[in-house]
Amino acid sequence: MTLQRRTFVRGTAAAALGAFVAHAGTAAAVAAPRPDRGNAGAGGPSGKLGPATSLDGRPFPDYDFSRANRLPAEMTGYWEKSFDVGGTTRTAKVYISADTPIRAYYTVIAVPEGTDTASFLWKSGWRDIADSRDEGLFVLEPGPGGWASAEVERQYVDAAMAFYQSNRYFSIFGEHYLVGYDGGAAPLEAWAVAHPLRVIAQAYLGSTGLPQDYLGSFASRTFDGTTDAGYTTVTFPEGFPLIRYDETVLPTWYIDPAASVDASLAYWRTANDTVPTAVRDQTLGRVWSQSADSQRWMTSHAGPISQVAVSDRPVSYFNARTTAQVDAFLTYYTRYENFFAYGNALFERADLSAPGVEIRTMLVDGDLREYIVYVPASARQLWGSRAPVVFVWPGNTQTARLFLDATDWISVADDGGAVLVVIGEQYSASSVSVSHTDSVVFFQQLREVLLAEYDVDPTRFYSTGQSAGSMVSQRFAIAMPEYFAAVAATSGGIAPTAAGTVNVEGVVYPAANEPIPSYFVYGEGDLSNLRGTVWDGTTNTLDQMVAYHLANNGLTLDDVEDRQGVVSGFQDRLRTWEWHQPGTDVPVYRLTLNEFRSHNTIPEETPLLWDFLKSYRSEIAPDGQVVRWYSPSGFTVAGDETQILP
Structure with missing residues (x-):
């Protein structure tokens, strides 16, 4: 199998x-x-x-942190x-x-x-x-x-x-x-x-x-x-x-x-x-x-x-x-x-017992945490010893196993040769539910494991997630954009506060105000702070998030390729807007409204996320500056990459 x-x-x-x-x-x-x-x-x-x-009258179970x-x-x-x-x-x-x-x-x-x-x-x-x-x-x-x-x-x-x-x-x-x-x-x-x-x-x-x-x-x-x-x-x-x-x-x-x-x-x-x-x-x-x-x-x-x-x-x-x-x-x-x-x-349904799937644990700040690594056979076939990596952050209450199945990232990884790292959350509101915590430390430890034990390309690390997992990706993009070549996430928006900071699970970080290629997908029936479009005259988290990323690239809403958006998908449900780096055809911000869905992501969106992510890579220069490249072929055609100016 x-x-x-x-x-x-x-x-x-x-x-x-x-x-x-x-x-x-x-x-x-x-x-x-x-x-x-x-x-x-x-x-x-x-x-x-x-x-x-x-179970009649039985007390609810206690937290069991020994069982990630x-x-x-x-x-x-x-x-x-x-x-x-x-x-x-x-x-x-x-x-x-x-x-x-x-x-x-x-x-x-x-x-x-x-x-x-x-x-x-x-x-x-x-x-x-x-x-x-x-x-x-x-x-x-x-x-x-x-x-x-x-x-x-x-x-x-x-x-x-x-x-x-x-x-x-x-x-x-x-x-x-x-x-x-x-x-x-x-x-x-x-x-x-x-x-x-x-x-x-x-x-x-x-x-x-x-x-x-x-x-x-x-x-x-x-x-x-x-x-x-x-x-x-x-x-x-x-x-x-x-x-x-x-x-x-x-x-x-x-x-x-x-x-x-x-x-x-x-x-x-x-x-x-x-x-x-x-x-x-x-x-x-x-x-x-x-x-x-x-x-x-x-x-x-x-x-x-x-x-x-x-x-x-x-x-x-x-x-x-x-x-x-x-x-x-x-x-x-x-x-x-x-x-x-x-x-x-x-x-x-995916077979999580198949070759290439590893369900692993590690200690993160003293707590046992679970994560899944999936290395498709196509990773070596397409990329040799330098496969791209997608870090996947599930939505609130969703385990790594659940989210890997629910999003069909397996099929996308098979097609693109990407290594998946799906993050397991930790116990939260009750002993039978989970949420995100210690995400920065967890990622830093996972990064070292990937570099030490897997054939991966450190210049092509990407982050994605849904809802609360999207917010994790968005916080990284704002506070620590150097960690990833690009981010693409769904239905969880974050923007810096008026003081120019972002709160990452209780720790306040200053916004880097640095460009990072970003893509965001949301639904018409989504969270109330994502209601509407960036063109409707109201201001909410959606507008603030988009404005932050556009400003970092020297862009405004008016620099969009087509204000009406490009319509695609089943029943024409997807409407997409794209902004390019000034003077080039390099996309640096993409936004999609799914007009016929609520909050939860749908499998049709997962290939769209990868299609955006795969075209970017980044390195940190000796002077500490993050240097980024864009490849329209997703680095499958030699010599087609273009450096993206900071």
Whole structure:
């Protein structure tokens, strides 16, 4: 398995699934007769789970600074949470593997009736999968009388999912894999229909599907420009076609349905914009691939990678190979942005166990910190022993692992031969969340590690980040521009104070007032201090940041190449302005407004950041002056670089 983009052939997915199944190390038969479904003696991995420990009334976990970017050790293991649903006590289970990070991926499972949950998790192989990837499981359980209808179970599922998505015992990625068995399948699918932006992919075994009237009640609902709390509302042009719920691309697999799932199948085929005719696949069964010419928002970056499948072959729920195949289907995908449809993106999930990926730790000011280094094979192929380096600073509360997946920097690094260094944050507001701290010291130590242990070009060190991570990059650009050849970041703006200083995590530095090539991308629905454009007559952080960088280059707003901006991207959502060094065609500041997104970055923006960064390099001359060069080819054409005057 490599981190290069995988070719996922719609309708012939067995090869891709086979690679995952082989990696999972399972060898049991794929199929078994239907009577074995509830047989806890069907076999599985060794190592039983003990009784679940109750979370009811339990104190929140203490900070555990010995575990960089991981949940506190006291929270690993098997837990139970109870809910009062209409006077009946219902329960859900949580399994957290020994090294589960903060904000990890979780698989939400609605277990079959007539089985003990602990036995099911270890015999089916789900516990082994969670352990192998340092992830978590959230498990919905039937009531005393078994699973009821989707409508009756809605109150329980909503209560359980609300706890799972926001609590102080553990934290989650924010996008979910769903797996429902038998009577639990329809209630879980009903939640997916109501919350499609929060689901990466789903699989249902022995499902009865959902009734047409329930599906129809959501199909025509639309997503408007309302953003999460604290962000600016997006205003769409008159006549703009809003995304419907039944246009939310969501990979779906039905396995051995217990009844007709025709209504559900039709709903998800519409949502995934599939071809009219299924292709037979050995593993998935009948597969309807997303149309090659699909214009769905969620796959505008990745292309038509989604699919809907139905396998009529009976399977054993306690068969580890079956579970591995389900998991392989789900985890081929990842997703980012769970509340704003126009920024929501489905794409391929990276394999962080692949060659070239190193998850490392170091002590920073006495605290253990995690970081990820990714060296693609293309780094040596393209650059020999002098590969460029991109330091990636995640947004607030986002771990290095989460952000590496969410931004698709992996694909960009593969294409450009760039070494990635993704910074792990430190515990902040709670013992299960993180934020940036000691960034200057951390970078200085990381720089020395890169120079000592990797084949990198010290003249091509770049900084990028999102939100709070963008603010880290912006602070470096203002106070310590000599550290980087260029910066390019998204949705977090910083400008010097009236006193000409910038605060870097509690330490005040004077602004250098020196030019550094910079690029900034933000959304129309972004932070309130980024509202509007630099042309709207109001003054906020956006205006102050742009003015600072332009002044350092001897420029003003009027020196822009085109005041209307250059329109590009899917649905013409990107509007870009560029300023050049006086008297040259060398871009020194670039600004992009994404007119159809909220605060969170989207994968389409990541290649834009690299396209800007790659064209610059810098050195510190003997007199201490920073000397910079620009290469329109990104240093792939000999002799095309131009020195940028200070």
